Amino acid sequence: MCRPSGVPHSRGSAGAGSSGVGSWRFTASSGIATSYTVWLDSSYTVRRGERDVIHTESLSRTFVTGRQSVEAVRGIDLDVGEGELVAFLGPNGAGKSTTLRMLTSLLRPSSGRAVVVGVDVAADPAGVRRRIGYIGQKDGAGHSYRVGDELVMQGRFFGLGRTEAARRAAALLGSLDLAGMEDRKVSSLSGGQRRRLDIALGLINEPPLLFLDEPSTGMDPQNRANLWEHILRLREQRGTTIVLTTHYLEEADTMAERVVVIDHGRIIADDTAENLKAGQAGDRVRLTVPAADAERATARLAPSGEVARRDRDGEVELAVRVAHGEQTLPRLVLALHADGVEVRGAAVHRPTLDDVFLSLTGRSLREGAPAGTVAERSAA
Numbered sequence: 001m002c003r004p005s006g007v008p009h010s011r012g013s014a015g016a017g018s019s020g021v022g023s024w025r026f027t028a029s030s031g032i033a034t035s036y037t038v039w040l041d042s043s044y045t046v047r048r049g050e051r052d053v054i055h056t057e058s059l060s061r062t063f064v065t066g067r068q069s070v071e072a073v074r075g076i077d078l079d080v081g082e083g084e085l086v087a088f089l090g091p092n093g094a095g096k097s098t099t100l101r102m103l104t105s106l107l108r109p110s111s112g113r114a115v116v117v118g119v120d121v122a123a124d125p126a127g128v129r130r131r132i133g134y135i136g137q138k139d140g141a142g143h144s145y146r147v148g149d150e151l152v153m154q155g156r157f158f159g160l161g162r163t164e165a166a167r168r169a170a171a172l173l174g175s176l177d178l179a180g181m182e183d184r185k186v187s188s189l190s191g192g193q194r195r196r197l198d199i200a201l202g203l204i205n206e207p208p209l210l211f212l213d214e215p216s217t218g219m220d221p222q223n224r225a226n227l228w229e230h231i232l233r234l235r236e237q238r239g240t241t242i243v244l245t246t247h248y249l250e251e252a253d254t255m256a257e258r259v260v261v262i263d264h265g266r267i268i269a270d271d272t273a274e275n276l277k278a279g280q281a282g283d284r285v286r287l288t289v290p291a292a293d294a295e296r297a298t299a300r301l302a303p304s305g306e307v308a309r310r311d312r313d314g315e316v317e318l319a320v321r322v323a324h325g326e327q328t329l330p331r332l333v334l335a336l337h338a339d340g341v342e343v344r345g346a347a348v349h350r351p352t353l354d355d356v357f358l359s360l361t362g363r364s365l366r367e368g369a370p371a372g373t374v375a376e377r378s379a380a
């Protein structure tokens with residue numbers, strides 16, 4: 001386990017109770033921590049919905065390297081209440097990780113402010129770190145340690161008794177598909193296994209506010225499901241507030257109760273996935289008719305909205321956006337039948353978050369997504 005100097009080993013300043021110590025990892029070139037797990041006052045209790053645990057005002061970050069300047073985050077205003085599960089969704093380079101790193105005090109904002117669990121990130125970064133958990137994109141475990149020892153040690157640093165630390169370690173190893181690897185050295189684990197160990201290290205202290213930067217990237221579906229089971233149980237049992245970034249549209253759609261869509265460093269939408277899909281895209285009804293009936297069918301569909309047409313092999317597929325596809329489709333089919341149109345095929349396409357992004361930006365989230373993430377999931 002890596003423990004740089006300056007990491008507080010003492011009790012937290014706010015809230016009673018003990019605080020644990022986490023591990024840090026620094027890149028040699030920049031000195032910026034790229035992955036760490038942090039500590040919290042273990043007695044810090046969460047009362048869901050009582051207050052905002054995150055509040056930002058015009059939060060911004062510009063990177064300047066040589067003559068180049070990148071406005072990674074441009075004025076983010078965000079409030080997250082206790083117990084919320086929020087996903088940051090956006091294409092590569094949108095500013096998700098930079099936002100997360102400012103919220104976890106790893107990066108100083110260039111302007112604006114962020115208050116996390118009641119503490120200003122710029123004024124008291126150590127105070128923020130005492131109260132949160134963070135699972136970064138890169139591995140944070142000490143490579144020469146054994147897996148079981150690393151986890152128990154981490155639990156002990158958080159102030160857990162040996163028995164409790166061992167109990168939680170065993171439970172995490174089991175549910176993250178690492179059972180039987182207790183005695184293996186971290187360095188001998190595969191990339192995916194190491195990622196799961198990182199997650200276990202981040203969860204062992206059951207922090208009240210947990211940040212996860214692309215937690216499931218690279219995991220197979222089974223391990224992703226296990227991870228989510230853990231996260232959701234933690235939330236249910238402890239009221240943990242969870243903020244994560246993800247490339248998986250499906251993950252944001254089904255797991256997060258709130259999706260914050262980020263593009264070019266700005267929040268461009270912030271709502272439940274259901275509302276985003278209903279408000280931005282609507283359902284798409286597709287009907288296949290003989291080419292000879294296409295004109296009549298188009299005239300019938302036109303009052304619902306713009307009709308898209310695709311010709312193929314003597315048939316025409318017509319598509320139109322409607323508010324409630326499943327209710328609208330039978331009515332449309334009956335009306336077309338009454339008009340003498342032969343309907344050869346009919347389907348309702350529920351919008352995805354990619355449709356929402358497309359409708360907001362004119363671009364697909366799939367463009368530029370890393371292999372195995374948005375592109376693959378969307379194609380499925």
Ligand SMILES: Nc1ncnc2c1ncn2[C@@H]1O[C@H](COP(=O)(O)OP(=O)(O)OP(=O)(O)O)[C@@H](O)[C@H]1O
Binds near residue numbers: 063064091093094096
């Ligand atoms: N240390 C840095 N120095 C210079 N530019 C940076 C630095 N960190 C991030 N950037 C730039 O800031 C922008 C936002 O990056 P960020 O990592 O926040 O995006 P992201 O939405 O998390 O992307 P991804 O999904 O690929 O992880 C990008 O253009 C990126 O190249």
